[in-house]
Amino acid sequence: MLSPYRKTATTSLIGLLAALSLQANAELSERYTDADGDMIADIPPDESQWVDPDTLVFAYTPVEDPAVYANVWSDFLDHLSQVTGKDIQFFPVQSNAAQQEALRAGRLHVAGFNTGGVPLAVNCGGFRPFAMMAGEDGSFGYEMEIITYPGSGITSVEDLTGRELAFTSQTSNSGFRAPSAIIKSEFGMEAGVDFDTPFAGTHENSILGVIHQDYDAAAIANSVITRMKARGVISEDDYEVIYTSATFPTTPYGTTHNLHPELQEKVKEAFFSYDWEGTQLQAEFSNNGESQFIPIDYADRWEIIRTIAEANGVTYDCD
Template sequence: MTRTTNLLLSTVAAFAVSVAAPLAAFELDPRFVDNDGDLVADIPTDESEWVDPDTLIFAYTPVEDPAVYAEVWQPFLDHMAEVTGKNVQFFPVQSNAAQLEAMRAGRLHVAGFNTGSNPIAVACAGFRPFAMMASLDGSFGYEMEFITYPGSGIETVEDIAGRTMAFTAETSNSGFKAPQALLEAEYGLFVDVDYTPAFSGAHDNSILGVANRDYDAAAIANSVMTRMVERNVVFPDDIVTIYQSDTFPTTGYGTVYNLHPELQEKVQEAFFTFEWEGTSMAEEFGRSGEEQFIPITFQENWSVIRQIDEAMGVTYECQ
């Protein structure tokens, strides 16, 4: 179940007022078709366009230390290999752009794209998301937080004026798009006018940057911060939260559109039959209340993210 509530929607609506004209509906790159109207690329009807690799390449959303997550994901990758009958390789990515380009170029078959990158991956790379991590009761998502460090002089959102605000990347929902919309719509703070932006590349980089006082403030996903605190990478006393949003959907997992349809079904089976208990996946993601994979749809679960993109005037330039 989702927990996104009226505050986020009112923020989108408030910012949308400043947009001169409504944007066109969400559209896929012309090389994809969507005959069933579910907003994701259809599997090609021409079997010659299907790909059936000996090795499936999997990538998790960019993090500061991909090697750590390669070990975390290994039990799941072993399970996917068993279910699909394929070799499965973890592909460490350093940026959202690199991950998107890898799928668009055919070098990435299965992936977890972060919240803000999901619409771009769907529109430009033929990404077909079908799963999300959730707690055992079926609830899912994370909150965007504005954080600073003790003694920074920033006690309210308004105090960000004149300071350096760290974002992650322009494709990130909680790391850039939603906070920028909120700062403009609710607080009248405009990037490059009222505060100086910095781009760290990842949520953990932003969190460490604030803890080390390299940035005055940052917009981050609190699920990432929870896991970092649990691992003692940062400590609660290093961080002060001055704002917390309502809940957003989290990383969406899926396949590239032209993967052999039977293989796509097997990949989905691997996600929904994985036994979490006692694994490194449970140890790592359980810290933020994520303990299973549940089915999702891009059309329903990412509707609020598409609203934010529309409110901000985001368009997708698929190269």
Template structure:
């Protein structure tokens, strides 16, 4: 589904008076001559990377070994398409993933919704694909969850209690709920509730299910997959808030891979057959069954607006 912004505009009000791109700027090490907000491929062939082994990483999760298996058939397919060895690289944080690409150690990746703009700005990430359903629809919602008997039945009941976020680069795990709580409920972290950080959506969900956190802001696509894998039971958590739909993890390459290699990687995403694979087993129950083409400038417009409302800086250290 294509995202619409009227709800978000009402949600965050005057914070959206400026265009979404007002504060978005690529690092000085990248060029954007065509104005699509992503780094151009270098015109000088001496700057191209053509590694013997392509390094791929998926957005941080609590148990990366599970996702190494989930992605194994796809990575074999990418190896066939490109003629390269392909290695899965587990990452423990969004910051580590961005730094690995910025340093040239990561070539292909899936960056989560909230860290995607920072990866584009600071690491030369060129996103081109997203998971979607058979009909081309895509997206997930941010939910605030609690456990039965916590005494929290509404957002207002969070006052004076802990709320678990994932990391400050996460859209649904931090940026969207922070903006929503401030605008819709006049609640701010550190004043009206105590923020804690778990590091990952699955960690937050497990924390609520096991009563380690009274509540957490999470991506409901992760929750759906964890229930499907019997990691938690559905009746261990309750939702007290659900947002509008956001885009999911964006997949792409680092900007300076050899152009022919970038094209082969793109093709690997779009002609991969999910049938009977780990990707199908893991993601089908949250609605995904294929990769579709995306446009960072358009599809991440709503996310950059949330960043703007939160005062997020894209400056790169």
């Protein structure tokens, strides 16, 4: 059940960013150009740099059990194959770092990246995000929550002093960057100084680690916990929420910059023409109220994420 001490922070992040007065700018690798100023890598003008593989490799952001999501995405990948005329391979990445490296190495063509890792994928890997999931009314996003287990003695963020707050990975927005910035700004507490910070690797690992009392608390994306409850992996009585942030954009989907331009357009067509009704994708993501793919503008939608990264001192030395 939810703790009576739960704190909802619908405006705290806005206040944090206003106080910082930061302007987060594009930091694209020198390997790329951005002639149109949209903050993402241009498609190379030299046709010899385009790739047009027989098999497109698709990867979804790392999860505890990639095999589950291979099934979840199977209907969509069949549709992607039909629209593009290509074979599709689902790549079950084990970590955010592995997914980023696969993109940079040219082994990944279409992907969904975790929210906080998108600027790194854009700047260093040439990722061109164009879509994300949304509800029927166009609403989208998730919140960062800090959870603990019942009986932990933690009823507020201040109670984390001297305890343990698990993060997921250093590229994660809700699993590292947002809680680090918010806790420091709002509560004057610093990760690694006022509380210990183990890294669990994924949101699922963090959530299960708290429930099994391996961690005192964890910072997670509540969209993940919603899906885990819907699958019956956990129940609402297994954890308590002590903090909820403002809403962030969710996983974006896109292509590598040097995929053949006509193929990039076919990939986009597949996302926006996909019929969710009766699919595994609908069964999984409708638990978050998501039922369609909508277009996104990276420069606009990811401004808050880039600013949080800058608040944490993140830079992108891609070269």
